[in-house]
Amino acid sequence: MNILVCISKTPDTTAKVAFKDKNTKFASEGVQWIINPYDEWYGLVRAIELKEKDPSIIIHLITVAGADADPIIRKALALGGDEAFRINVDSQDSYYVAAQVAAFAGQGRYDLLFTGRETIDYNGSSIGGMLAELLQLPYISLATQFELSGTIATVKREIEGGEETDQVSLPCVVSCQKGVAEQRIPNMKGIMGARTKPLKVLEAVAAESMTSIVSFELPPAKAGVKLVPADQPEELVRLLHEEAKLI
Amino acid sequence: MPVLIYIDHADGHIKKSSYELLSYGAGLAELLGTSAEGIILGTFPEDLSALGKYGVRKIHQVSQGHLNESDSQVLTQVLSEAVKQTGAQVMLFTNNITGKAIAPRLSARLKAGLVSGAVALPDISDGFVVRKNVFSGKAFANVKVQTEIKIISLNPNSFQPKEVGGTAEMVELFLSPVSSNLKIVSTEKASGEIPLSEAEIVVSGGRGLKGPENWGILLDLAKELGAATACSRPVADAHWRPHHEHVGQTGLAIAPNLYIAIGISGAIQHLAGVNRSKTIVVINKDPEAPFFKAADYGIVGDAFEVVPKITEAVKKLKSAH
Numbered sequence A: 001m002n003i004l005v006c007i008s009k010t011p012d013t014t015a016k017v018a019f020k021d022k023n024t025k026f027a028s029e030g031v032q033w034i035i036n037p038y039d040e041w042y043g044l045v046r047a048i049e050l051k052e053k054d055p056s057i058i059i060h061l062i063t064v065a066g067a068d069a070d071p072i073i074r075k076a077l078a079l080g081g082d083e084a085f086r087i088n089v090d091s092q093d094s095y096y097v098a099a100q101v102a103a104f105a106g107q108g109r110y111d112l113l114f115t116g117r118e119t120i121d122y123n124g125s126s127i128g129g130m131l132a133e134l135l136q137l138p139y140i141s142l143a144t145q146f147e148l149s150g151t152i153a154t155v156k157r158e159i160e161g162g163e164e165t166d167q168v169s170l171p172c173v174v175s176c177q178k179g180v181a182e183q184r185i186p187n188m189k190g191i192m193g194a195r196t197k198p199l200k201v202l203e204a205v206a207a208e209s210m211t212s213i214v215s216f217e218l219p220p221a222k223a224g225v226k227l228v229p230a231d232q233p234e235e236l237v238r239l240l241h242e243e244a245k246l247i
Numbered sequence B: 001m002p003v004l005i006y007i008d009h010a011d012g013h014i015k016k017s018s019y020e021l022l023s024y025g026a027g028l029a030e031l032l033g034t035s036a037e038g039i040i041l042g043t044f045p046e047d048l049s050a051l052g053k054y055g056v057r058k059i060h061q062v063s064q065g066h067l068n069e070s071d072s073q074v075l076t077q078v079l080s081e082a083v084k085q086t087g088a089q090v091m092l093f094t095n096n097i098t099g100k101a102i103a104p105r106l107s108a109r110l111k112a113g114l115v116s117g118a119v120a121l122p123d124i125s126d127g128f129v130v131r132k133n134v135f136s137g138k139a140f141a142n143v144k145v146q147t148e149i150k151i152i153s154l155n156p157n158s159f160q161p162k163e164v165g166g167t168a169e170m171v172e173l174f175l176s177p178v179s180s181n182l183k184i185v186s187t188e189k190a191s192g193e194i195p196l197s198e199a200e201i202v203v204s205g206g207r208g209l210k211g212p213e214n215w216g217i218l219l220d221l222a223k224e225l226g227a228a229t230a231c232s233r234p235v236a237d238a239h240w241r242p243h244h245e246h247v248g249q250t251g252l253a254i255a256p257n258l259y260i261a262i263g264i265s266g267a268i269q270h271l272a273g274v275n276r277s278k279t280i281v282v283i284n285k286d287p288e289a290p291f292f293k294a295a296d297y298g299i300v301g302d303a304f305e306v307v308p309k310i311t312e313a314v315k316k317l318k319s320a321h
């Protein structure tokens, strides 16, 4: 069985969000890059867990990015996975990235394709669905649990106010979130081993992008907090009722 | 070339966010000089012509029972046919669980550019530019859609529904049924709870509440306010509260009208999931807690003393009205 795990590089969760070039580009100077948490903690770790149960499973990692993504790919390989592929091109929009991954994955090369539920920078939540459509595969979004028995996957996914259980025969695409696996920290053996694992760089295929970012904006600053004394909670309720008109 | 609006429903209820979307669609149609039309997949127990009051003149329905419980592959094929039959130039979804499952698939199928997580009507003065949330609510991006057909998924609670009156004509769309090899085995719903993503008021607790046995004061307040409940990540990790209540960068991102944070420090990753809330109230005993910087109202005090008093005051207010 072959599993493809999609990996994206995102700014660290505490990174300062600022823009440059007349607010057309993210100011990445001094920013720490991490593996998108949804890709790392859930998709990648679940794939590793499946391989621990069945060592014949092969895990490939893929990212669509320039060479500056190599450190985070090495980090992903330190957690697990057999081989990584980087499509050497800056991502343009979700569709462009999905088209690159779909061209790489081809028809029938992978039994299971994992993505994270979204990236924490562009919050698109789109790559998994687009990839599934391009490959004409079932897509289970926002998975919270993933079990495999032979070639049948049983997947729990979030629905409004609850959970749904789906059964699907492989191949399929799954976008992963909390619950699918528990976060891991790479150990020394993994880190050393990652150095010799293959990281292949491939050229991009021709694909269109359908959207482009014209500019960024920061939200207006908050006016500042209005503090209510702790012994007058009824004053808070009055403000919420009369001033904010919320209750 | 109408604007086509996806009406999301489950268990015989139209989702509240769909009313917002109908109004958004009506506003967009006006901007483009075209008509706004709804589309509903599957059967529904009531006549929906009254939804015309949000400004839609026509609602297409594909009354095939199996569509009430179908996966994204089937729904996408059906919607793709519907877009072709109606000649829609823009297709609208709510950026909720359903929208996240279908909109990207439809985008790839129709080669229609998608903006997910939109927060405002497009600016059509120079092309078609939609503002969306990025960096987990810390910024906005203005995204230009270059394709002929466009897809927008609107964040819940970012557009005020507006009733303009009128009724909609119901039209049956006849499409050939499609099948999939995904089977929905079961669905479980916490009954009687307000889904977090739809809630107008959310009361949320953090590690400051010390343990699951202390959640009563928070639940009482939530009940009095008709609010949904949420929690910080360590609270869900420690299994004090169910995982689906976890909000933040790695949990659910929400944008209620009112978010009340009790005993939550306001770490940047927590704020990322709640900073789009219209009004934020923070109750924390530490005056230096970072959450106060993101708050509109605050009380510096012990939650165990303050929260029951707030609940009492809400009760009093309600009985006075």
Ligand SMILES: Cc1cc2nc3c(=O)[nH]c(=O)nc-3n(C[C@H](O)[C@H](O)[C@H](O)COP(=O)(O)OP(=O)(O)OC[C@H]3O[C@@H](n4cnc5c(N)ncnc54)[C@H](O)[C@@H]3O)c2cc1C
Residues within 6 Å of the ligand: A013, A037, B205, B206, B207, B208, B209, B231, B232, B233, B234, B235, B246, B247, B248, B249, B250, B251, B262, B263, B264, B265, B266, B267, B268, B269, B270, B273, B283, B284, B285, B286, B289, B301, B302, B303, B304
């Ligand atoms: C990559 C990454 C992703 C993350 N994602 C998320 C996420 O999605 N969501 C999330 O919430 N966190 C997330 N975190 C964790 C986050 O950094 C914080 O650790 C977490 O939000 C803290 O939770 P807390 O506020 O409940 O607890 P604490 O930080 O321990 O704060 C407890 C607060 O309660 C107050 N308090 C204590 N006693 C009382 C009392 N009696 N009355 C009133 N106040 C009291 C204290 O003053 C304190 O401010 C993430 C972290 C990382 C690194």
